[in-house]
Amino acid sequence: MQLTDLTLLELAAKLASGEVTSVEATQACLARISQVDGKVKAFLRLDERGALAAAEASDARRKSGNPHGPFDGVPVAVKDIFLTEGVETTCASRILKGFVPPYDATPVRLLKEAGMPILGKLNQDEFAMGSSNESSAYGPCHNPWDVTRTPGGSSGGSAAALAAREVFGTLGTDTGGSIRQPAALTNTVGLKPTYGRVSRYGVISYASSLDAPGPMARTVGDVAALMKVLARHDPLDSTSAPADVPDYLADLEQGVAGLKLGVPREYFVEGMDPEVEASVRSALKEYERLGATLVDVSLPHTKYALATYYLLAPAEASSNLARYDGVRYGHRARDVKGLKDMYGMTRDEGFGPEVKRRIMLGTYALSAGYYDAYYLKAQKVRTLIREDFTKAFAQVDALVTPTSPVPAFKLGEKVNDPLSMYLMDVCTLPCNLAGLPGLSLPCGFTKAGLPIGLQLMGRPFDEAKLLRIARAFEREHDFTRRLAPI
Amino acid sequence: MPLSDFQPVIGLEVHAQLLTNTKIFCGCSTEFGAAPNQNTCPVCLGLPGVLPVLNARVVEYAIRTGLALGCTINKTSVWSRKNYFYPDLPKGYQITQFDQPICEHGTLTVDMAEGEKVIRVRRIHMEEDAGKSVHDASASESLVDLNRAGVPLLEIVGDPDLRSADEAVDYLKALRDVLVYLGVNDGNMEEGSFRCDANVSVMRKGATAYGQRVELKNINSFRFVKQAIEYEIARQVDVIESGGKVDQETRLYDPNKGVTRSMRSKEEAHDYRYFPEPDLPPLHVTNERIDEVAKSLPELPRAKVTRFMSQYGLPAYDAKILCAERPLADYFEAVAQHFKDYKRLSNWFLGELLRLLKDEGGTVTTLRFSTVQFANLLGAVEKGTISANAGKDVFGEMFRTGKDPEAIIAEKGLAQVSDVGAIEAVVDEVLAKNAAEVEKYKAGKKQSYGFFVGQVMKAMKGKGNPALVNELLKKKLGD
Numbered sequence A: 001m002q003l004t005d006l007t008l009l010e011l012a013a014k015l016a017s018g019e020v021t022s023v024e025a026t027q028a029c030l031a032r033i034s035q036v037d038g039k040v041k042a043f044l045r046l047d048e049r050g051a052l053a054a055a056e057a058s059d060a061r062r063k064s065g066n067p068h069g070p071f072d073g074v075p076v077a078v079k080d081i082f083l084t085e086g087v088e089t090t091c092a093s094r095i096l097k098g099f100v101p102p103y104d105a106t107p108v109r110l111l112k113e114a115g116m117p118i119l120g121k122l123n124q125d126e127f128a129m130g131s132s133n134e135s136s137a138y139g140p141c142h143n144p145w146d147v148t149r150t151p152g153g154s155s156g157g158s159a160a161a162l163a164a165r166e167v168f169g170t171l172g173t174d175t176g177g178s179i180r181q182p183a184a185l186t187n188t189v190g191l192k193p194t195y196g197r198v199s200r201y202g203v204i205s206y207a208s209s210l211d212a213p214g215p216m217a218r219t220v221g222d223v224a225a226l227m228k229v230l231a232r233h234d235p236l237d238s239t240s241a242p243a244d245v246p247d248y249l250a251d252l253e254q255g256v257a258g259l260k261l262g263v264p265r266e267y268f269v270e271g272m273d274p275e276v277e278a279s280v281r282s283a284l285k286e287y288e289r290l291g292a293t294l295v296d297v298s299l300p301h302t303k304y305a306l307a308t309y310y311l312l313a314p315a316e317a318s319s320n321l322a323r324y325d326g327v328r329y330g331h332r333a334r335d336v337k338g339l340k341d342m343y344g345m346t347r348d349e350g351f352g353p354e355v356k357r358r359i360m361l362g363t364y365a366l367s368a369g370y371y372d373a374y375y376l377k378a379q380k381v382r383t384l385i386r387e388d389f390t391k392a393f394a395q396v397d398a399l400v401t402p403t404s405p406v407p408a409f410k411l412g413e414k415v416n417d418p419l420s421m422y423l424m425d426v427c428t429l430p431c432n433l434a435g436l437p438g439l440s441l442p443c444g445f446t447k448a449g450l451p452i453g454l455q456l457m458g459r460p461f462d463e464a465k466l467l468r469i470a471r472a473f474e475r476e477h478d479f480t481r482r483l484a485p486i
Numbered sequence B: 001m002p003l004s005d006f007q008p009v010i011g012l013e014v015h016a017q018l019l020t021n022t023k024i025f026c027g028c029s030t031e032f033g034a035a036p037n038q039n040t041c042p043v044c045l046g047l048p049g050v051l052p053v054l055n056a057r058v059v060e061y062a063i064r065t066g067l068a069l070g071c072t073i074n075k076t077s078v079w080s081r082k083n084y085f086y087p088d089l090p091k092g093y094q095i096t097q098f099d100q101p102i103c104e105h106g107t108l109t110v111d112m113a114e115g116e117k118v119i120r121v122r123r124i125h126m127e128e129d130a131g132k133s134v135h136d137a138s139a140s141e142s143l144v145d146l147n148r149a150g151v152p153l154l155e156i157v158g159d160p161d162l163r164s165a166d167e168a169v170d171y172l173k174a175l176r177d178v179l180v181y182l183g184v185n186d187g188n189m190e191e192g193s194f195r196c197d198a199n200v201s202v203m204r205k206g207a208t209a210y211g212q213r214v215e216l217k218n219i220n221s222f223r224f225v226k227q228a229i230e231y232e233i234a235r236q237v238d239v240i241e242s243g244g245k246v247d248q249e250t251r252l253y254d255p256n257k258g259v260t261r262s263m264r265s266k267e268e269a270h271d272y273r274y275f276p277e278p279d280l281p282p283l284h285v286t287n288e289r290i291d292e293v294a295k296s297l298p299e300l301p302r303a304k305v306t307r308f309m310s311q312y313g314l315p316a317y318d319a320k321i322l323c324a325e326r327p328l329a330d331y332f333e334a335v336a337q338h339f340k341d342y343k344r345l346s347n348w349f350l351g352e353l354l355r356l357l358k359d360e361g362g363t364v365t366t367l368r369f370s371t372v373q374f375a376n377l378l379g380a381v382e383k384g385t386i387s388a389n390a391g392k393d394v395f396g397e398m399f400r401t402g403k404d405p406e407a408i409i410a411e412k413g414l415a416q417v418s419d420v421g422a423i424e425a426v427v428d429e430v431l432a433k434n435a436a437e438v439e440k441y442k443a444g445k446k447q448s449y450g451f452f453v454g455q456v457m458k459a460m461k462g463k464g465n466p467a468l469v470n471e472l473l474k475k476k477l478g479d
Helices: A008-017 A022-040 A048-063 A106-113 A156-163 A180-186 A220-230 A274-289 A300-323 A338-350 A353-366 A372-395 A418-425 A429-434 A463-474 B056-068 B165-182 B222-241 B287-295 B301-312 B316-323 B326-336 B342-360 B371-383 B388-401 B405-412 B420-433 B435-442 B446-459 B466-476
Strands: A043-046 A076-079 A118-122 A170-174 A189-192 A212-217 A260-264 A293-297 A398-402 A438-445 A451-458 B006-017 B079-083 B093-097 B103-112 B115-128 B132-134 B143-145 B152-158 B194-204 B214-219 B249-254 B259-265
Touching (some): A008 A022, A008 A220, A022 A048, A043 A156, A048 A118, A076 A106, A076 A156, A106 A118, A106 A170, A106 A220, A118 A156, A156 A212, A180 A438, A180 A451, A189 A220, A212 A220, A220 A463, A260 A274, A274 A293, A274 A398, A274 A438, A274 A463, A293 A372, A300 A353, A300 A372, A300 A418, A300 A429, A300 B079, A353 A372, A372 A429, A398 A463, A438 A463, A451 A463, B006 B165, B056 B103, B056 B115, B056 B152, B056 B165, B056 B287, B103 B165, B165 B194, B165 B301, B194 B222, B214 B222, B214 B259, B222 B249, B222 B259, B301 B316, B301 B326, B301 B342, B316 B326, B316 B342, B326 B342, B326 B371, B342 B388, B371 B388, B371 B405, B420 B435, B420 B446, B435 B446
Parallel strands (some): A076 A170, B214 B249
Antiparallel strands (some): A043 A118, A189 A438, A398 A451, A438 A451, B006 B152, B006 B194, B079 B093, B103 B115, B115 B152, B132 B143, B194 B214, B249 B259
């Protein structure tokens, strides 16, 4: 068994016992990356020197008996949407090529404070817009389970790097499913925390009211470990929640006996892959066998979630992306005639087609004369969707649904069909509209050997319960220990 | 005489920079005059990933202003984004308040030529300032200074209740006095910390509907406000009188040429695509918070003038000058603790004190002498220890050195002579020397009385008690 096949918690134990050093673990990751990343393309850039320096510092702390907590020395990597001081951050866009941030995003700072070396920046869809990682300006990421297929998006690199065992944990962001859908497609575990549970400070905004940074890892326990590091009130983020932070690892093995799990009928959509549906149904049976009660629930406004999301998210994005204008940093077009020309050319050259599409959509939705019909209406529907969840959670502890209606599809298959691509998030984005926590965990494989994901959604700040429910299922299977054939 | 057939209608939107130490959404300094881009951080530079955190002091100042102007303070107000592209606008949007501002429906009572007038204040909202583009530093490039980006502003939107350029200036001055009194703004138009836009339209007298309004942007002195509005009224009247139509547009005032010129028309008008700012939750203020601010409100200029008139028995003219600035009014009250002839005190303030401050510089807060010393000087004059003229000299010396008035009087030997015997001797001497004049006086040449007083004073080096000198002279002259 290779060092890189260990889980995050297993490595943490070996670091604690002195069996392995952080430098060894970091070097093992770097070796694995150089071995497989040519095929996977999970990393946009490595920070080999920074990671090794952090590993050495960690080993020195271990030696002197002063580690920075239980995960000191465990190498991780972060999606390129997170600002990293002194390390180029592009959000997979040409417009930010060459941008070296002067500060760390809060989640990055927390990883560093926990002593975790950061190997580099992970591939993603440009500005987190996409569900296949194909809108990255630096080329798509490939699924380690079948490199002709997508790892999902937008946190495709964060998922693929885990599935390829290049790293022990990663950060992603989830605006409409961008942590959970790639987790489902790569046989990894991803948690979209409650909106406000993990700070957005220093995380490049796509749609501010929906964006949720969160952890991804290979097992439920590993995700819980990362949540211990990341969940924190941040005074620099006015939407960060001052709520108490539980110990996410403490109740992990409590099981599901006595819990009520809701099965929302609207999530078993038409066009869902039969193998996905069968796998999810069998997982539901398993939960029943483990002592949970299944409750049939209805979330009647689910059918409007996709339309609502594709009005609100682009509206916010059109505003959030206005700052990329070539005036202060990033790309600036050359040979321009005057200011207007500079804005136009810079943005035309800097943004890819999917980003431009959403800026156009959002600009339109916010224009005078259309605001009431689109943006305002969408906000009202968002309230209805939230109320659906509130009603459901009056009856049940969590909801169980498929994560993605289909397993990993071929790269290039949907790239020219944006509407069909948008459907990839149909199961995940209601959760963002409601600001709730959602988790995806492996629940099986297709006959062709592609991973299938199960989604759990919970009440606000109920991440610990979702992890416990996920762990109860994980314990019964070896899915999360299966290795991608790469 | 076309102008007199028309009624101008004017509404002002005032931008007032708040006197906070730090910016509205980050901890950067708001100090004026720092080197370009020195007072900046990732947040006010609009770097990727940054988020705004509201400065609580800004909210306090907004509530304070709202209460002073009799506004309703909204328990919930909402932040919005105003989207437009400009090089000095780092995020591509300005964070402001749009459809739910913090204060609404107030008034400001202003003394105008035709008497007291109540101008309605439609709303007050908080927002961040933009940066500054510098176009003249280089021939080929424009530079951007973002020190001002994120500096907190209040926008105070008045209803179109003003009917002339003079009324607009009166309103603006009264509003500035209130803000300066509240300690929320320094009232400095030159540095742009108090600036205004004017909406101007004209309608034929007797008409019921307002005319098409034109917005005049960023006027930065009271004089230019008057000039710009007057020019614009005349221009609009000309357009209408020559059969044309006033266009809805935004115009700029050019103080060098004394004209307004078009900046953009309605067709080019921005669509700001306002929407609620998702990075800032709605702002909630409690009744307790509002009460707390209300308790800390200072007395406002108009109320103070009224009180000065009744409490100190001063004429309106004196009270207005004393209350024009809060430190002067406070200082008057401090000296009044020790000197009860308030009118005499006011005369000294309006005369000697303001003259010295103007001629020799300084403010009432930097005076070298104490309120007690000031009162002692006036007491000496009142008692006749020194003459009023000598008092002015002593006051000048106190102003420059901070010495005790008693010490200066002694040093300079200015104490008045009130010894009847001593004065009588001088009077006798003067009358004896001028026997011929005395004869003429007694024969009816009464106008030479002043000559005798002058001679006595001259002989006494100005120190003779004037009352006694008069009394003795008249007695000896047989009046």
